[in-house]
Amino acid sequence: GPVDDSEEAARAYMERCRSWQKVLSDNGWAGITWPKAFGGRGDSAAVSVIFGQEASKYDATAGFIGAVQSLVGPPIMRHGTPEQQQRFLPGLLDGSVNWCQLFSEPGAGSDLAALSTRAVRDGDAFIVNGQKVWNTQAQFADWGILVTRTDPDAPKHKGVTFFLVDMATPGIEVRPLVQSTGQAHFNEVFFNDVIIPVENVVGEINEGWAVTRTVLSSEAGMIGSGAGGSNGFEGVLGLARKYGRTEDPEIRLRLADAYARERMLQLLGLRMQSFILNGRGNPPDPSVMKNFMVQAAEKRYDLALELEGPDGMLDKADAPQNGFWQSVHMGQFGSRIGGGTTEVHRNMIAERALGLPRDVSPDKDLPWKEILKA
Template sequence: MNFEDTPQEAAFRAEARAFLSANAQPKTDTAPHQETEAEYILRAKAWQKLKADHGWACLSYPSEYGGRGATSMENIIWGQEEGKFDVPVGPYAIGLGMCGPTMIAYAGEEHLKERIPRMVEGVDIWCQLFSEPGAGSDLANLRTRCERDGDDWIINGQKIWTSGAHFCDWGILVTRSDPTAAKHKGLTFFFLDMKSPGVEIRPIKQISGDSNFNEVYFTDVRIPDHQRLGAVGDGWKVSLTTLMNERLAVGDAGGADAPHLLELAQRIMIDGEPAIKSRAVREKLATWHCEKAGLRNTKYRVMSALSQGKTPGPENSITKVVSASKLQDVSSFAIDLMDMGGVMLGREGQEELDGKLFHGSFLGAPGMRIAGGTDEILRNIIAERVLGLPQDVRVDKGIPFNEVEQGN
């Protein structure tokens, strides 16, 4: 692995850092500014527009659609540098990281010229309508139906866990068009206006108190055939394009990590001494420090491949499956370390910051272990495609979808 930037990459990094330093504030350990979701989205729109105006939005997109035609490595460098600043990027992560690349790969030129620049400039926010109550990890088991009606398709069904659907303008959607085909074969893919008649969005209340994702119901929703992506029945192929980009877009599970726990252990007292003096605490810190180093080197391996013009392999799944479980373990241990104070929120000063960081990470970690591929799915990918182990037995392989036995 090469840990150093090439001269061209170093120059690009310096240029990115100069723009960010001139237009944003570095991240700090102070309590975040409290704002409503609507205020956050407005701030995100303003930041996205500023980036677009200065050529820093959607770097890897073709220049004719508002991007920069940058390399994958330059895109990673930008993400590294932008991550050091307090800027609102969350509302656009799915649209720009997953929906945009899928549109560029499959949409017609008319739609690309109309939709992609609006996405790049932050005018439209997009979501991904994939998971269903009976088709989460096994996406091809989806049951949302589409039926041809002249130049339109009629959509009926339900999606779930759709992040940001309640504030999104457009979405990408995979549906079942032929129930008599094998489950991976009878799918068709679309993009649609989220304000279309018949689309109902119901936010889901999460354990953290937030409502970031939603149930979405489709009742006789009409989508013009010209908004179909890929051939009829070829929706699984289109979905794989989205899923490959999802693996890169999801990345690390952000939140509490070993350095935060180290700082906490220096302040928390156990039996009259700082917790850092406990062998048990130091053992945990050492384990998570090693995991952090392993994740860093795995990412360097991906970066080295991109820098050499290669395509990263499925080993990128390692990053999320390790970081999401580590996030849950670190935050759980920190809450235990704070003893009875660990279950309290809303206190003043440093204790309030501790509570927000570790509680937020602990309550958000289970969702991260599901989003972008569950732990089990990612472990199967690593086992089959990295380690070369045999595939899981699939009893429904090649069987028409309407003949596959469904669980009650």
């Protein structure tokens, strides 16, 4: 059927993901690399890679649950108390509890440490006020990981505290944001005098940046090579055949370009996997892979819509393939931003791979409250 934007469709997809996660969990395949003490399988990254290769041959996915586990699991395993680990890790592993990430704000994204959602201590609790934004799946979440400002007198990377927050707490309002694709992938989340018990702080009070970094580094590790599939080269070649354009010299050049980029991504992916499996070799830089992947997608989707010609201007059920190419074309912009923007990854390539001087950060040592804010 046509690409379905309704909330019911999103909810139904989520339920399918949860039931597959339950199957994995019941059979001992949830948390392959997680330590056994935390309910995982205690296996190596190599086993995880092999399991992923085999699983990709079947039409079964835990969808966003896998992503959420790699965001929420590491901070609780590394920085959480034994009570937090016992309370939260099982529901995360079997998919029975939905989580969201409450990090970005209207004034804090790439520069997350500029965040200004305030948490003020009041006895055995903190009272939280502020706003988060772009929070994936927050409209379906039971719990969230939240970063807040607890000491405005300290520099921006200090004075940050990391919480686990029950999304049913009074004072939390979740407003879905409808994108150009018609779907509501993410939300605005407002905090109005939200009370969070001190026992839900992860790590030390005012030292939440270390916990946040644990999340950000596992987020960077999730960026895959994303080569092939129905939106890959074969799909575009199919369109060129359908519209009788395979003899057009310019189209042939662009098809060859799309093919070459897809092969390069596959080979980079294999190089990464062989590094993980054999522990030797030279892994490709993840920032290079991410930027190359989104660039290849942009060129491929532009070509697809051009091949459709006037049909390319239609949408959803009116368009060829129920608007499949229109949908992936509009979706590409999010992937240029999520997991670090293209520009931020270019900065990382400059610093890490090319050894150029670090990006200037004049407000790094200023008290947070003295930093000019947008």
